[in-house]
Each structure stands twice: as structure tokens, then as C-alpha cells.
Amino acid sequence: MEQVLIVKLGALGDVIIAMPHIKQIMEYYSKAKEVWLLTAPEFASLFTEFPYLKIQSFPRRGLKSLAAPIQWIRSQSFQILFDLQGSDRSKTMVALSGANERYGLGSGFPYTHCPPNRGIVAGEVHSFSRLNRLLEAADLPIAPTSPYLGAGGAQYWVVRDWLAQKKLLGRDMILIHAGSSARWESKRWIEAHFITLATILEQQGLAVIWIGGAEDSSLNQKLAQVIGIDASEAFSLLELAALARQARFAITTDSAPMHIIAAAGTPVYALFGPTDWQRSHAVGQKERVLTHSVSCSPCYLPQCPTERAHQCLVALSPEKVLACIRNDGLL
Incomplete structure (x- = not known):
């Protein structure tokens, strides 16, 4: 089975903003592909209500914050990667991932697909809107303008x-x-x-x-x-x-x-x-x-x-x- 990786490392508020987009990616691909999320350990519990999402976590800081996740990513042979983080650390992960399709909000390397103008349309700079433009670049349905956080x-x-x-x-x-x-x-x-x-x-x-x-x-x-x-x-x-x-x-x-x-x-x-x-x-x-x-x-x-x-x-x-x-x- 082909595998999809979503990278969203932090911080907490940014992870919560991105949860509807992560849900959209999960639901779109989960019938035919295995969908993984790479995040920080302290945020993994937020996704307990995402039934088709597999979680892998690594610390966001320290010497192991880059080498260990890159090693894991390469070992999984992901075909599709969504970088919802956009940091220098996550871009390095994307560049070394080996994925054929690499989606992100930056233009050019390491991404193969990105929305025009880094996802900023009509002056709308909020990350929720920009991540929806990223979903559009992947021909995915956009996330509804409503938050999503499950609690049982x-x-x-x-x-x-x-x-x-x-x-x-x-x-x-x-x-x-x-x-x-x-x-x-x-x-x-x-x-x-x-x-x-x-x-x-x-x-x-x-x-x-x-x-x-x-x-x-x-x-x-x-x-x-x-x-x-x-x-x-x-x-x-x-x-x-x-x-x-x-x-x-x-x-x-x-x-x-x-x-x-x-x-x-x-x-x-x-x-x-x-x-x-x-x-x-x-x-x-x-x-x-x-x-x-x-x-x-x-x-x-x-x-x-x-x-x-x-x-x-x-x-x-x-x-x-x-x-x-x-x-x-x-x-």
C-alpha cells in the first residue's frame, strides 16, 4: 500500500489550526493509502479521534530532532508528502524524504507542488486560508471554516x-x-x-x-x-x-x-x-x-x-x- 506523510511539528496553536486540513488529507487518501502524521510527542494525543491516521512523533528540539525523523521518513518510502510546517527543519525532511510528490507553501525546491503566492490570496494571510490553498494545489477538498478538536x-x-x-x-x-x-x-x-x-x-x-x-x-x-x-x-x-x-x-x-x-x-x-x-x-x-x-x-x-x-x-x-x-x- 502506498503511504502519505503529513508533517506538522508545532507549535500547539498552529497544530490546532491545521487539524481540519489534516482531517481532509486523511479522509481523502485513507481508502487507498496509508496516511501518517509526523508531529511532536506532546501533540500526539490530539489525534485520538482520527481513526485512519497513524502517528509518529519525535522531539521538536535537540540533537535528535532532525536526524532521527529523517531516518524514519526514508525508511518508510513515502510517495506523497504534505509539509504543513514550512520551517527550515521540515524543509530539510522534505528534501531528503525521497517522496515523488512533495506539497508545501514555499515555492521551488524542495517542493514539487505549491499554491501561487505561497497561498496568500486577496491579502488573506491567515494560515488556515493558506493551508486551504495548499489543499487546492493537491486537488483535494478544502477544509471547512470550522475548528475540529475531538474529546471523548x-x-x-x-x-x-x-x-x-x-x-x-x-x-x-x-x-x-x-x-x-x-x-x-x-x-x-x-x-x-x-x-x-x-x-x-x-x-x-x-x-x-x-x-x-x-x-x-x-x-x-x-x-x-x-x-x-x-x-x-x-x-x-x-x-x-x-x-x-x-x-x-x-x-x-x-x-x-x-x-x-x-x-x-x-x-x-x-x-x-x-x-x-x-x-x-x-x-x-x-x-x-x-x-x-x-x-x-x-x-x-x-x-x-x-x-x-x-x-x-x-x-x-x-x-x-x-x-x-x-x-x-x-x-
Whole structure:
């Protein structure tokens, strides 16, 4: 049986954006070919609901992050390869893969097929749209503009038990991801704004849950001392999706939880400042992006220079966020 390889190594938000495209490739080829996904170990669990997809994972960093996957790829004799990553590392894998058909968003070597203008059409630079142009270049059906992230019964019961423990069963609740990676502190809204917003939401009868991982823990503990419940490191990726399905809406920074919650089908109000929302907003949530226009945004600086006073997010008021939520009829 011929084999197809999809390469999508990370990061988490990018993997979630690409999941509908991976599903399309899997469904198109699975009847006649064996379809594999090469990804990082920490993302393999996201694909448990993809029944016809075989998973191979290697670490994204370190000395073995290139040599070992290349050796594995060559040993499998793939005929068709889709590079949904587009990094220097993945291009090297493609170049040495031995595959006859090699699809990617770059032009020329190592790809045999690519969409015009690297998939950018009518100024649409979001990766979801560009990956659809890549599917078109392969004569495949494009992915629907709706997120896809499966979560089964096991995740539902974990979440239900946690909610019962916190006396939240039957409560209307909202999720807030206030943090960011340690490298990207410039993505964070100021704590006073989060507290103001959470206080108003609780006054409306909503339970506020602060979500995140290890890097968010200290911030969430600090916020929860004032209001809300700290759920740092309480859930796996799929459990967070299961939790999101029970929330009325969520408020996040530009972060991986933004994409997870959107993929669960829950409304997400996303706060953008130093990064370009047009490139990385959650799929299906474009109208819920919140920004404050300043000349230096997007700057892509992990730390805001002192003289700029973080105005892209400081001047984005809680009142503006609340007005957007009310306009959607969710308050």
C-alpha cells in the first residue's frame, strides 16, 4: 500500500489550526493509502479521534530532532508528502524524504507542488486560508471554516468530577486565560483589567475560571486570590476542550488556549496587541478579536519598550471587552 506523510511539528496553536486540513488529507487518501502524521510527542494525543491516521512523533528540539525523523521518513518510502510546517527543519525532511510528490507553501525546491503566492490570496494571510490553498494545489477538498478538536467521554468525566469538587455543576461559567509563555509577556493584558472584568462577570452571576499551564500558575494564583477559581495545570489539552464546551464563553490572550477553546466551538474573545491578529486569530472567531490601534502594533516584541507603555493592551479597556460580549447577546 502506498503511504502519505503529513508533517506538522508545532507549535500547539498552529497544530490546532491545521487539524481540519489534516482531517481532509486523511479522509481523502485513507481508502487507498496509508496516511501518517509526523508531529511532536506532546501533540500526539490530539489525534485520538482520527481513526485512519497513524502517528509518529519525535522531539521538536535537540540533537535528535532532525536526524532521527529523517531516518524514519526514508525508511518508510513515502510517495506523497504534505509539509504543513514550512520551517527550515521540515524543509530539510522534505528534501531528503525521497517522496515523488512533495506539497508545501514555499515555492521551488524542495517542493514539487505549491499554491501561487505561497497561498496568500486577496491579502488573506491567515494560515488556515493558506493551508486551504495548499489543499487546492493537491486537488483535494478544502477544509471547512470550522475548528475540529475531538474529546471523548473520558475527558467529559474528568471535567465533571472537577466541577463537582469546585461546586460548579449547573453554574454558568466563563474561562479566562490571562497568561502567556514566559517569552511573550508583552501579550498579557494588565492584571487590573482582568480583575475588573472578572468582578463584573461574577456580579452577573457567572463563575470565573482562570485556566492555563505551569507558566500561568503564579499569575492565576494571584488573580484567584481576588476573584475566581484557579484551574492552572488542572486539565490536559483534550480535557480543556471538554471544559470549554460547558462554558458560556472565554476571554484569552493570543495563546494556545485561545485555539483549543475555539476548536471546542465556544465563543472566544481574544485580546491582541504585539502580534498580528489577522495572521493568528482563532479559526471562526475573527469577529471577536479585540484590539486597540497604535502605530507600533504589531511589533512582535516579547517585551514592550518602557517608553511605549504597552499602550496596545493597556488602552484596551474592560468596558470595550464587555461591550463586545453584550453585543453578541452573551451577557
